[in-house]
Amino acid sequence: MGRVPCCDKNGLKKGPWTPEEDQKLIDYIQKHGHGTWRTLPKNAGLARCGKSCRLRWANYLRPDIKRGKFSSEEEETIIQLHSVLGNKWSAVAARLPGRTDNEIKNYWNTHIRKRLLRSGIDPVTHRPRLDLLNLSSLLNTVLFNQSTQLEASRFLDIKAQLNTHELLNIAINLLQSQCQKQNLFKYNQVQESSLPYNPTQFMNASQWQYNEASSCSLSENLGTVNNDLIRYQNMEQPKPSLLYDAFNAKLINSDQNLYNNLDSVLSTPVSSVTLNNSSTNINNSTEDEKDSYCSNFFDFQIPDLLDMSEFI
DNA sequence: AAAAGCCACAACCGCCTCCAG
DNA sequence: GCTGGAGGCGGTTGTGGCTTT
DSSP states (O other), X not given: OOOOOSSOOTTOOOSSOOHHHHHHHXXXXXXXXXXXXXXXXXXXXXXXXXXXXXXXXXXXXXXXXXXXXXXXXXXXHHHHHHHHHOSOHHHHHHTSTXXXXXXXXXXXXXXXXXXXXXXXXXXXXXXXXXXHHHHXXXXXXXXXXXXXXXXHHHHHHHXXXXXXXXXXXXXXXXXXXXXXXXXXXXGGGOOGGGOSOOTTTTOOHHHHHHHHOTTSOHHHHHHHHHHHHHHHHHTTOOOSOHHHHHHHHHHHHHOHHHHHHHHHHHHSOOOEEEETTEEEXXXXXXXXXXXXXXXXXXXXXXXXXXXXXXXX
């Protein structure tokens, strides 16, 4: 014998609820309570499945539901809870008064998840994405050879090896970071002092104290960093490279050696730039000339890659 | 102005857990 | 301890509205 369906679906309405149906459900529950959901539709005069009534009430009609946009505080709470609880949406919702699991789940999938991905953070593990770390290693060996020469042609070689837009954009971000770090050009008017990203820079007082408490675990620290990255983006600060920020913040917190290695690669001076098979020494160039070299590199050598920066 | 594409979110589906009998 | 119904949960889909072409 198969499983008995929760209701006889013949003749029962599906799809969006009408205001009249909503009112019937509200009136009935206010008078009698919901009781057994299975019998509620018949008693309330609704041609709906009991389960549909329960969901409509729980996710939309319940009087204690808070509707409207999520505040930044709520968003931070969701991220922190998700880093601990994972996709246990009901558990997350239990800690956010007035919000339903369905609403939080939708908000996560449509907003937060995408934002974390753009920041180079894996929304499942809340850690730097492994593909980014692997790519940084690849770039280190292929892009910056022993003579510390930045070769556009080799970058194009990489393009052939990578097969996702996302990875290409990551490559661009790393390259831009390289140029910013060495003050080769003023990408987005970045101040040198904003690099490397200081994860405590935008903390509020309570979070700062929380982070100061050395007893907090690594995962708690990483959760705090995630929130700071998001706050950092929201503040419309100059955005040197969100990816590089993520690298800095995460690596500082998770693996100092790894961070030091990456840092040393990125801080190695670039002495020449190879464009169109001719190498130019930039040691004696003016700042404007350096700007020009880098602008040319990004604007004319790999315009198709730059276009892809919109993909993430 | 119309068509196509995209996005957000309400609602549904099917599996799981709990618990009374 | 077993069974089956009710409710809970997370993943997925459908749809309406907005934006882009």
